[in-house]
Amino acid sequence: MTTGTDEEFRALAGGRQEFAAATTVDRIVFAPGAAAMGPGALRIVLRHELFHYASRPVTAADAPWCLTEGVADYVSRPRTPRPAPADMAVLPANADFQVTGPALSLAYDRAWWFARFVGSRFGDPVLRRLYLAACGAGHPDLDAALTATLGLAGDALTTAWRQWLAAAG
Numbered sequence: 001m002t003t004g005t006d007e008e009f010r011a012l013a014g015g016r017q018e019f020a021a022a023t024t025v026d027r028i029v030f031a032p033g034a035a036a037m038g039p040g041a042l043r044i045v046l047r048h049e050l051f052h053y054a055s056r057p058v059t060a061a062d063a064p065w066c067l068t069e070g071v072a073d074y075v076s077r078p079r080t081p082r083p084a085p086a087d088m089a090v091l092p093a094n095a096d097f098q099v100t101g102p103a104l105s106l107a108y109d110r111a112w113w114f115a116r117f118v119g120s121r122f123g124d125p126v127l128r129r130l131y132l133a134a135c136g137a138g139h140p141d142l143d144a145a146l147t148a149t150l151g152l153a154g155d156a157l158t159t160a161w162r163q164w165l166a167a168a169g
Contacts, residue, residue, distance in 0.1 A: 023052035047076035063135035070111030
């Protein structure tokens with residue numbers, strides 16, 4: 001569904017206007033500005049929102065956003081060269097997605113780089129298992145899901161992630 005005004009988008013998309021689109025219970029809502037996006041950017045936004053729509057039945061309302069948003073970006077964004085490890089190897093908390101501007105972009109980027117790390121180091125099937133373990137109904141806390149799925153959490157996970165970011169490729 002496309003909206004004609006920012007007010008209409010906020011009303012249908014839950015009050016936030018920083019996004020080009022949002023997924024609700026039964027639809028994907030596009031902000032008025034989405035019409036001006038180029039085809040490549042629009043494809044990224046649509047794939048991101050389609051992931052949210054398709055994964056909704058297996059995603060708990062209190063799922064960690066670092067995975068719900070990171071995996072949505074993982075399936076939608078093109079691969080780019082890796083950044084410096086110190087810049088990205090910080091797993092964002094849900095509160096990091098409740099801000100605006102550059103800080104919000106950083107939260108999405110960090111979540112995306114984490115999903116890329118898991119997909120690259122452990123494989124896409126393990127990333128899927130992690131998503132289901134950490135985001136599904138009755139999920140444990142994130143560290144427990146990370147440990148059960150990846151065998152890593154905390155400092156060991158951050159170290160492995162930083163090493164992956166620092167590697168060429």
